[in-house]
Structure formats: C-alpha cells, structure tokens
Amino acid sequence: MLLSNIKGPEDVRSLGINQLSELADEVRHRIIEVTSKTGGHLSPSLGAADIAIAVLKVFDPLINRIVWDVGHQSYAYKILTGRNEQFDTLRQYGGISGFNNIFESEYDGFGVGHSSTSISAALGIAVAESMKGNNEKMIAIIGDGALTGGMSFEALNHAGHLQKEILVILNDNTMSISKNVGALQNYLSGMLVSKSYNSLKKQIWELSDTHLPSKIRSTFLYGAKKIEESVLNILIPNIIFEDLGFKYVGPIDGHNIPRMVKIFKNVKNNMVGPVFVHVITQKGKGCCFAEKDCTKYHGLGPYSQKTGEVKKSSSTSYSKFFGQTLCDLASKNEKIVAITAAMSEGTGLSIFEEKYPDRFFDVGIAEQHSVTFAGGLALRGFKPFVAVYSTFMQRALDQIIHDIALQKIPVVFCLDRAGLVGEDGATHHGAYDLSFLNFVPNLVVMAPTCAEEFAMMLAFAAEYQDGPVAIRYPRGGVKYRGEPIPPLQLGSSEVLDSCGDENQASKKSIALLGIGSGFNLAHQISQELDGKDVRTIPINARFLKPMDTEMLKKLTDKVDTVITIEENSLKGGFGSTISSFMSSYKIPVFSYGIPDKFIPHGATDILKETISLNKDKILASINEIIAGEQA
Numbered sequence: 006m007l008l009s010n011i012k013g014p015e016d017v018r019s020l021g022i023n024q025l026s027e028l029a030d031e032v033r034h035r036i037i038e039v040t041s042k043t044g045g046h047l048s049p050s051l052g053a054a055d056i057a058i059a060v061l062k063v064f065d066p067l068i069n070r071i072v073w074d075v076g077h078q079s080y081a082y083k084i085l086t087g088r089n090e091q092f093d094t095l096r097q098y099g100g101i102s103g104f105n106n107i108f109e110s111e112y113d114g115f116g117v118g119h120s121s122t123s124i125s126a127a128l129g130i131a132v133a134e135s136m137k138g139n140n141e142k143m144i145a146i147i148g149d150g151a152l153t154g155g156m157s158f159e160a161l162n163h164a165g166h167l168q169k170e171i172l173v174i175l176n177d178n179t180m181s182i183s184k185n186v187g188a189l190q191n192y193l194s195g196m197l198v199s200k201s202y203n204s205l206k207k208q209i210w211e212l213s214d215t216h217l218p219s220k221i222r223s224t225f226l227y228g229a230k231k232i233e234e235s236v237l238n239i240l241i242p243n244i245i246f247e248d249l250g251f252k253y254v255g256p257i258d259g260h261n262i263p264r265m266v267k268i269f270k271n272v273k274n275n276m277v278g279p280v281f282v283h284v285i286t287q288k289g290k291g292c293c294f295a296e297k298d299c300t301k302y303h304g305l306g307p308y309s310q311k312t313g314e315v316k317k318s319s320s321t322s323y324s325k326f327f328g329q330t331l332c333d334l335a336s337k338n339e340k341i342v343a344i345t346a347a348m349s350e351g352t353g354l355s356i357f358e359e360k361y362p363d364r365f366f367d368v369g370i371a372e373q374h375s376v377t378f379a380g381g382l383a384l385r386g387f388k389p390f391v392a393v394y395s396t397f398m399q400r401a402l403d404q405i406i407h408d409i410a411l412q413k414i415p416v417v418f419c420l421d422r423a424g425l426v427g428e429d430g431a432t433h434h435g436a437y438d439l440s441f442l443n444f445v446p447n448l449v450v451m452a453p454t455c456a457e458e459f460a461m462m463l464a465f466a467a468e469y470q471d472g473p474v475a476i477r478y479p480r481g482g483v484k485y486r487g488e489p490i491p492p493l494q495l496g497s498s499e500v501l502d503s504c505g506d507e508n509q510a511s512k513k514s515i516a517l518l519g520i521g522s523g524f525n526l527a528h529q530i531s532q533e534l535d536g537k538d539v540r541t542i543p544i545n546a547r548f549l550k551p552m553d554t555e556m557l558k559k560l561t562d563k564v565d566t567v568i569t570i571e572e573n574s575l576k577g578g579f580g581s582t583i584s585s586f587m588s589s590y591k592i593p594v595f596s597y598g599i600p601d602k603f604i605p606h607g608a609t610d611i612l613k614e615t616i617s618l619n620k621d622k623i624l625a626s627i628n629e630i631i632a633g634e635q636a
C-alpha cells in the first residue's frame with residue numbers, strides 16, 4: 006500500500022514515476038470506499054485523480070498555489086495533502102468539507118464551491134506573488150463545464166493581458182453535470198478529433214523535452230513554436246487560447262500520469278507567462294457504474310460500493326414536483342419556456358427538456374446570462390421560468406434588479422434549495438434569497454408550504470404579467486396537504502384557525518407567522534402550545550412581497566406577541582420585515598431563522614439543532630418568552 010505512507014505532498018513527490026499509477030488506483034479506491042458511506046461528488050473526483058497526482062509530483066502547493074474550480078473534483082488532492090485520515094468524515098458535521106477551504110488546509114489555495122472562480126483567484130495570487138518578486142507558476146484547475154461561466158472568460162481575458170505566471174489546467178471530460186453545452190465545448194471537441202494537430206503537438210513537445218543545453222533548447226523551442234504556429238494556422242485557423250495570450254499545450258491524456266508529469270515539468274522549467282494545458286479525462290474513471298452514468302454519480306448520497314445502487318427517497322422532491330407541474334402548465338400555454346444554468350437534473354427540468362426540447366434552454370454555468378436572456382424572451386412574448394438554486398442566484402442579483410425588475414419584465418424565478426442544504430455546506434446553503442429579493446422593487450416573492458400550494462404559485466406566476474415573480478422552495482421532499490388550495494390572490498396570506506379558547510380573555514395571544522417551510526414549523530408549534538395557557542394564531546404568509554399588510558393590521562388588535570419563523574438569514578428577511586411593521590404598534594416580535602454567520606456542512610437536522618431552528622428549540626424558547634412575560 007503506497008497511500009498509507011502518504012502524509013503530505015512531499016511524499017507524493019518522492020515516489021518514482023512508475024509508482025504513481027498504482028497510487029492513483031489506491032486513491033480512487035479510497036474515494037469510493039468513503040463516498041459510498043458519506044455521499045459526495047464521486048465521478049468528478051475519480052476523473053481528476055490522475056491530474057491531482059501529476060500536479061503534486063511536479064509542483065509544491067505551498068509555492069505554486071493551487072486553486073481547484075468548484076472543488077468538487079478535488080478529493081484525491083485532499084487525500085494526498087494530509088487529509089487521508091480525516092477523509093472518512095467527508096461532508097459530515099465537524100468533518101472535512103466537500104470543497105476546498107482555506108481554513109481546512111494550508112494546501113487549499115482558495116475557498117471554492119461556486120463555479121468559475123479559479124482563474125480569477127489564481128491570477129490574483131500570481132500578480133500578488135510577482136509584486137513580491139516571486140515568479141513561480143500559480144495554478145487553476147478548471148473543468149470544461151466551469152469554463153462556460155462568464156467569470157472564466159473575464160479572467161482569461163485579463164490573464165492574457167497581464168502575462169503573469171499562471172498555469173490553467175483544463176480538465177476536459179465533455180461533461181458538466183449533464184452533457185456540457187455551448188460553442189466553446191464544440192470547439193474543444195473539434196480539437197480532439199484533429200489528429201494531425203495532435204501528432205504535430207506531440208512531436209514538438211517530445212522534441213523540446215530532450216536533454217539539450219538550455220540555451221540551445223530555448224532557440225529550438227522558439228523555432229519549433231514558429232513552425233508550429235504556421236502549420237497550425239493551416240490545420241486549425243485559430244487556437245483561441247493562444248489568441249488570448251496563453252501558450253496552449255494539448256490536448257493530452259489526463260490519465261497518463263508520466264506524460265502529464267513530463268509536460269508539467271516542461272511548463273514549470275521552460276515556459277514563461279500564462280500557459281493553458283488542455284487535459285482530456287474520463288469522468289468516473291476506474292469505477293464501472295460511475296463511468297457508465299457519470300451524471301447520476303456526479304453528486305449523490307450513500308450508495309452500494311459493489312453495485313452503485315442508490316437508496317431511493319420515498320417522497321417526491323420539490324424539484325421533481327416543479328418539473329412535472331411546469332410540464333402541465335406548458336401543455337396548456339405554449340409560451341412557457343424553461344431555462345437552467347447547467348442544472349437540468351438538479352432542478353427537475355430534465356422531464357421538461359425531454360417533453361419540450363425546443364422550449365428548453367441550458368445556458369451553461371451562466372446564471373447571470375440566464376436571467377437577462379429570459380428578459381429578452383419575455384419582452385418578446387414568452388413566459389420564461391428560470392430554475393436556479395438559491396445559492397447560485399446570488400450571482401445574478403444585478404441582472405434581477407437592473408435587467409428584469411426595473412423594466413417590470415414578467416420572468417419567473419424558481420429558486421430551488423432555499424434554506425439549509427446540508428452536506429454541501431456554507432457555499433451552498435440558500436440562506437439569503439429572502440433578504441436579497443426583499444429590497445427589489447416590482448418583484449413578487451413567494452414560498453410554498455406544500456405541493457398543492459406550490460402548484461398554485463406556479464400557476465399564479467404563469468398568468469402574472471405585471472412584473473417578475475420569484476418562488477423559493479427547499480431541498481428535499483414536498484408534503485401534500487391532501488386538500489385543494491383555491492387560486493392565490495396577490496399578496497394574501499392564509500390565516501389558520503386559532504388554537505386555544507378565544508373567549509378566555511386572560512389568555513395570552515400569540516401570532517405564529519411563517520413563510521415556506523417556516524410556516525410548517527410554526528403550525529406544529531402552535532399545535533404543541535394548544536392546551537397551554539396561551540392562544541395562538543398560525544399564519545402562512547405565502548408572500549414576502551407584497552406583504553399582506555391588511556392581515557398584519559388586523560393582527561395588531563388581536564395579539565400581544567408575534568413570532569416569525571423562516572429558513573433564511575434573520576438579517577433583512579421575513580422576520581425583520583414583520584418586526585419593522587409591528588414596531589409602530591409596539592407589539593414585540595421574536596424571530597427565528599438563520600443567524601448572521603456562515604453555517605457549516607453536515608446533516609440538516611444537526612445544523613438546525615446547532616442554530617436552534619427546530620420545533621423543540623423554538624418551543625422551548627417561546628415557553629421562556631411566555632414565562633418571562635407572565636412573571
């Protein structure tokens with residue numbers, strides 16, 4: 006066993022070149038062993054294991070800072086940079102993160118989770134180091150999916166201009182989560198099939214690696230480069246990365262470690278300025294089921310190590326329900342179109358894609374573009390539903406404000422994974438959408454509490470023409486209420502029957518207001534308080550904007566305390582809005598939600614316990630409030 010002796014990157018460097026493939030097999034085995042229990046990003050990490058080893062063989066990550074894009078493919082890197090023993094705790098509360106995190110390891114060059122940031126970060130590091138007189142290469146390792154994100158292009162543009170010491174390694178497996186999309190992907194694939202181009206490249210690079218004295222070699226390289234450029238200009242009209250100011254190397258086999266090592270050494274020792282190495286990999290490498298269906302095994306919960314079987318959830322997820330309902334609406338309204346930013350499966354839109362391929366758009370990892378693109382479609386008469394995870398929509402706030410809300414364009418934003426998402430952790434919790442949508446004029450914001458209500462919200466949004474609508478809903482199973490819900494009125498809440506005897510004037514009266522999943526908690530708590538010396542009114546807010554101010558006004562005559570519950574940051578969200586409304590009536594408001602700090606990764610139940618956002622904790626707190634006020 007080689008892996009048991011690897012305590013850090015220096016141990017990888019000390020291995021012989023012929024031992025590295027064996028190490029890669031052991032690392033892959035370890036990834037499968039652990040993720041089968043913890044869940045995680047299996048196929049991306051298996052695919053990038055050989056790259057991680059080749060990079061660590063040549064570069065020192067404390068000198069050549071390494072930034073993985075997204076970080077979901079960096080498990081091998083984690084294992085080899087001193088985290089093998091902790092790897093069993095992957096994504097568990099208190100354990101190691103599923104992404105790179107500068108607080109977790111000195112070997113993580115930059116914290117990641119959201120896509121397409123690596124080239125910008127590595128470039129910043131390269132510029133800082135060069136200003137300090139260090140001209141070592143700084144490294145970004147980015148997938149072809151992440152390369153579709155606008156920030157990647159912004160960074161390439163800047164890097165080509167600055168000509169600093171940056172190495173971009175493109176891990177090209179032709180896949181994002183599903184098949185990668187876009188003209189750039191077609192271009193990359195075109196490079197793969199150009200055989201004459203590849204063999205010419207190979208010969209040049211092999212010749213340049215001879216043991217010639219360095220002066221002769223650089224003269225040779227210069228000449229070879231000139232020949233290469235002129236020949237390549239005939240074979241392939243442009244190499245886009247060269248035109249952007251990078252030296253392009255590739256495409257090379259991302260599972261041939263000796264070859265990658267040779268090329269990385271060449272880059273390290275001989276190439277000045279920005280270098281782009283194009284590496285071809287197989288997603289899911291070394292695990293038959295993950296290779297076969299790398300989309301299914303991209304990111305998943307626990308599975309059988311032997312067969313790959315995944316434990317199926319018994320309930321329908323919000324995402325699946327969304328996809329099905331949108332198909333139903335689309336069957337009656339041909340103007341409905343659906344947009345995803347590379348999350349067709351995750352958002353439940355695969356079914357829409359199958360049924361209505363001409364009305365479905367995967368824009369790549371391009372949330373900002375998805376929003377403004379939808380604006381154009383809507384202005385010309387279509388009804389776009391843009392389905393994006395809450396956390397990724399943070400990227401497109403300006404587009405929502407400037408391009409959509411300002412012009413009152415009737416686009417529908419479906420914000421999946423709102424609230425805590427669990428094992429993906431701080432980078433992925435949908436903790437802020439109610440806050441950042443709250444201050445956008447002209448925007449309707451809703452959150453459903455059950456399947457029937459969600460369907461009504463989608464139907465409402467499909468008809469609404471006066472401006473944009475956002476619907477936020479959580480990760481996981483959707484509950485059915487079991488009774489139909491009448492069509493929604495803009496800005497109207499649902500006030501449930503009060504619990505407790507209204508006629509007992511001595512009783513304390515509490516309104517329990519919740520939005521989305523927060524209402525489900527509020528309702529349960531109100532039932533628990535039933536029978537105690539308190540009367541409660543559970544209220545399902547439904548709308549954050551416009552808020553049901555008529556209901557709130559009426560409430561001021563009926564209750565002496567207001568409780569709010571939401572799965573969103575307490576700053577600027579639902580509770581703070583109710584609180585500012587009630588302040589002029591001098592009614593105390595106690596708000597429960599996500600505190601003003603980043604919530605780590607771990608099982609959602611555990612996370613909620615730690616931030617006191619579950620039934621028992623809130624109940625205990627309300628009982629204390631009641632006792633305090635009665636004392």
Ligand SMILES: Cc1ncc(C[n+]2csc(CCOP(=O)(O)OP(=O)(O)O)c2C)c(N)n1
Nearest residue numbers: 049118119120148149150151180181182347
């Ligand atoms: C801004 C943003 N949008 C969406 C995602 C979800 N996401 C995680 S990995 C991934 C696909 C990345 O594809 P690629 O870069 O090619 O890496 P691969 O998984 O193929 O190795 C997506 C869409 C994200 N992390 N960040």
